[in-house]
Amino acid sequence: MKEKRFNVLLVEDNLDHAELVIRSFAEHRLDKAIHHVQDGESALDYLFHRGAFIDSAIHPAPDVVLLDLRLPKVDGLEVLKQVKADTDLRLIPVVVLTTSAAEIDLVKAYEGYANSYLVKPVDFEKFAKLMHDLHVYWLDWNQHV
Amino acid sequence: MKGLIRGKFIFIVISISFLVCLAISVVSYSFYSTYLYAHLKQKTEMVCDRLSLTLSNQLWNFSLHDCSLIIESELRDVDVLAIILRSEDDTMYVSLGRADGARNGGTVIKSLKPEEINSLGSSAFMARQAKVLHGSEVLGNVTVFSTDRNVKSDLVSRMLTISLSSAIIGVLIALALFIAVDRLVSSRVIELSKVVNVFAGGNFSSRAEIINRDEISALGKAFNQMAEKLKTLYDDLQSSEAHYRELYDGVPTGLYRTTPDGRFVDANPALIALLGFGDRAELSDIELADLYANRQDYDHWESTLESESSLRNFEFRLQRTDGATCWVRNNAHVVTDSEGRALCYEGSLEDITVLKAAEAEQKKLIAELESKNAELARFTYTVSHDLKSPLITIKGFLGYLEKEAREGNFEDFAKDLDRITSAADKMQSLLLELLELSRIGRIANVQEESPFEQVAKEAVALVEGRLRERDIEVDLARGLPVVFGDITRLREAVENLVDNAVKFMGGQEKPRIEIGSRADGTETVFYVRDNGIGIDPHYHSKVFRLFERLDPNTEGTGMGLAIAERIIEVHGGRIWVESEGLGKGSTFCFTFPDSRVVKSE
Numbered sequence: 001m002k003e004k005r006f007n008v009l010l011v012e013d014n015l016d017h018a019e020l021v022i023r024s025f026a027e028h029r030l031d032k033a034i035h036h037v038q039d040g041e042s043a044l045d046y047l048f049h050r051g052a053f054i055d056s057a058i059h060p061a062p063d064v065v066l067l068d069l070r071l072p073k074v075d076g077l078e079v080l081k082q083v084k085a086d087t088d089l090r091l092i093p094v095v096v097l098t099t100s101a102a103e104i105d106l107v108k109a110y111e112g113y114a115n116s117y118l119v120k121p122v123d124f125e126k127f128a129k130l131m132h133d134l135h136v137y138w139l140d141w142n143q144h145v
Numbered sequence: 146m147k148g149l150i151r152g153k154f155i156f157i158v159i160s161i162s163f164l165v166c167l168a169i170s171v172v173s174y175s176f177y178s179t180y181l182y183a184h185l186k187q188k189t190e191m192v193c194d195r196l197s198l199t200l201s202n203q204l205w206n207f208s209l210h211d212c213s214l215i216i217e218s219e220l221r222d223v224d225v226l227a228i229i230l231r232s233e234d235d236t237m238y239v240s241l242g243r244a245d246g247a248r249n250g251g252t253v254i255k256s257l258k259p260e261e262i263n264s265l266g267s268s269a270f271m272a273r274q275a276k277v278l279h280g281s282e283v284l285g286n287v288t289v290f291s292t293d294r295n296v297k298s299d300l301v302s303r304m305l306t307i308s309l310s311s312a313i314i315g316v317l318i319a320l321a322l323f324i325a326v327d328r329l330v331s332s333r334v335i336e337l338s339k340v341v342n343v344f345a346g347g348n349f350s351s352r353a354e355i356i357n358r359d360e361i362s363a364l365g366k367a368f369n370q371m372a373e374k375l376k377t378l379y380d381d382l383q384s385s386e387a388h389y390r391e392l393y394d395g396v397p398t399g400l401y402r403t404t405p406d407g408r409f410v411d412a413n414p415a416l417i418a419l420l421g422f423g424d425r426a427e428l429s430d431i432e433l434a435d436l437y438a439n440r441q442d443y444d445h446w447e448s449t450l451e452s453e454s455s456l457r458n459f460e461f462r463l464q465r466t467d468g469a470t471c472w473v474r475n476n477a478h479v480v481t482d483s484e485g486r487a488l489c490y491e492g493s494l495e496d497i498t499v500l501k502a503a504e505a506e507q508k509k510l511i512a513e514l515e516s517k518n519a520e521l522a523r524f525t526y527t528v529s530h531d532l533k534s535p536l537i538t539i540k541g542f543l544g545y546l547e548k549e550a551r552e553g554n555f556e557d558f559a560k561d562l563d564r565i566t567s568a569a570d571k572m573q574s575l576l577l578e579l580l581e582l583s584r585i586g587r588i589a590n591v592q593e594e595s596p597f598e599q600v601a602k603e604a605v606a607l608v609e610g611r612l613r614e615r616d617i618e619v620d621l622a623r624g625l626p627v628v629f630g631d632i633t634r635l636r637e638a639v640e641n642l643v644d645n646a647v648k649f650m651g652g653q654e655k656p657r658i659e660i661g662s663r664a665d666g667t668e669t670v671f672y673v674r675d676n677g678i679g680i681d682p683h684y685h686s687k688v689f690r691l692f693e694r695l696d697p698n699t700e701g702t703g704m705g706l707a708i709a710e711r712i713i714e715v716h717g718g719r720i721w722v723e724s725e726g727l728g729k730g731s732t733f734c735f736t737f738p739d740s741r742v743v744k745s746e
Contacts, residue, residue, distance in 0.1 A: 014534055016564050017534070020538070073684060100526070100530050102529075120533075123540060124540045127544075128544065
């Protein structure tokens with residue numbers, strides 16, 4: 001039986017941050033595809049297979065969503081709200097990955113049924129460790145529907 | 146009243162004197178009649194006894210003539226009616242009697258006829274018989290008849306005298322009694338009643354005269370004490386009334402009383418002044434409902450009073466008679482009688498216009514403060530987020546640099562170094578622009594007048610390089626109004642708007658930016674219009690937010706529009722964006738308050 005290929009949707013407007021996440025994940029051998037979008041609108045288009053993301057063969061439904069909160073056009077909380085309002089999409093774990101440690105963001109994210117809330121550490125070692133643990137937990141250990 | 150008292154006195158006195166007079170008459174009649182009849186009886190017996198002695202010798206000698214003389218002399222007494230001398234065997238010797246009708250003119254003696262002797266038994270008062278003796282021999286019998294005719298007339302004349310004199314005495318006593326009673330009681334009671342009447346008439350200094358210690362004086366004294374207390378009470382009441390009147394007239398709050406149908410009965414000077422009237426008389430033409438600028442307020446007032454009988458701190462706009470309105474606070478209640486019927490409404494009106502204005506000002510300030518606070522919170526939040534972001538990039542790629550250097554991977558090393566450099570540059574420009582933003586409005590530059598055309602021209606000149614680079618045509622309207630403000634800042638605002646237009650020109654073949662103004666009502670609206678990619682109406686409110694970028698791939702920090710907005714706001718104006726959507730271009734509009742725009746003729 002062919003091993004399942006993991007799909008990760010990375011919603012991140014900062015290209016440098018996205019690169020850091022992608023590089024960290026590349027260190028793990030698990031077969032996966034990281035689909036990167038830069039704003040909330042594109043993230044919703046991807047998830048709902050709209051516009052440029054209509055072909056679900058190229059843009060398959062993700063096993064986990066890594067979501068930044070401050071995004072151009074539609075912000076992360078709105079993306080979260082629409083995802084969790086959809087009966088199919090709400091099954092996908094959404095991990096909020098943001099620079100904001102503000103309590104209001106934390107509360108709003110959990111109110112929007114976020115599955116996890118992670119703050120990007122400034123320190124490189126910590127950042128690398130978080131990325132490692134994130135991968136291990138959400139991709140290796142965590143069971144997906 | 147005084148007639149009644151005197152009348153009763155007179156009646157009582159007359160009755161008493163009549164009774165006294167009657168009593169005296171009755172007593173003296175019985176006394177005199179007893180006395181006179183006893184005397185008559187004694188006299189008759191005496192005459193009879195005397196005759197039985199004096200006739201003894203004459204009869205012994207049988208000298209009847211002498212006997213007649215003796216008898217005649219006895220008959221001179223007016224009380225003796227007749228005397229009869231008879232023998233032992235009833236033979237008539239002498240029978241003499243008084244003749245009728247000769248009562249006053251001397252004594253007329255006549256011999257009695259036998260029928261006259263027989264009638265003596267009934268006409269005489271009494272009869273007395275005695276034996277005429279000589280030694281022990283009985284010579285005959287003498288009988289004396291007496292009459293009470295004189296006693297009767299004597300009694301009548303005496304009774305007349307007594308009655309008359311006792312009547313006179315009675316009248317005199319009555320008169321004396323009346324005068325005494327009148328002096329002692331009636332006149333003083335009348336005098337006292339006069340005093341009371343004067344007091345009742347309102348002269349509270351009226352007092353009764355105290356002359357002795359009798360009951361009437363005691364009454365007067367009691368009255369005086371009562372009057373004194375009443376006067377004290379009245380004086381207290383008057384001073385209290387004056388005190389409250391002073392308070393009522395002097396208090397700055399309007400006080401009033403109206404009839405249940407809303408007409409003024411009373412109002413204090415503060416209320417009259419509050420309503421804008423000259424004096425109290427003008428109030429009579431006014432109905433309560435006329436004083437409410439909004440009819441609904443009056444309806445609320447009336448229905449609340451009807452249902453709850455009182456109203457607390459009700460605020461409404463008062464319609465003054467001079468046409469002006471002011472804010473007032475009203476407290477009112479219904480005054481009812483014992484059966485719950487409304488007698489009147491009482492209440493107070495307080496001018497709270499100043500308070501209201503202060504309240505509104507306070508609300509405005511609080512709202513402003515809250516909005517500033519929210520802005521500050523948003524600012525801190527975005528700043529911390531956006532400053533942290535390049536730091537993560539720098540530290541993250543520094544970590545990779547170390548690794549790449551160790552591995553000798555110089556291709557990635559150069560790329561990552563570039564990332565670090567640009568993140569550091571980004572941080573620097575963020576910091577600079579934040580500093581810039583914080584200076585707007587905080588550091589006051591010179592306020593001056595400048596034609597807006599001039600301001601726009603200089604702003605365009607600052608982005609000249611990029612305009613030429615993308616071959617963008619700029620159309621600047623002529624004769625734009627003169628504006629007054631911080632010209633350097635205004636230029637910066639326009640520069641940011643033009644710069645923004647350049648950034649979002651997209652793939653437009655004939656890129657064009659238009660700067661001009663239009664009249665919108667009384668307002669002058671300035672605008673910077675482009676035919677670039679346009680903005681989805683959904684995002685119009687987001688574009689001015691700090692660090693907000695609709696497209697992550699455009700260069701810049703996301704502060705240009707935030708700075709432009711801040712500059713316009715500091716000048717008291719408004720800024721907004723108009724765009725029909727993607728591909729339709731955008732128009733950034735802004736206004737200034739009238740004081741800052743000098744309109745062209």
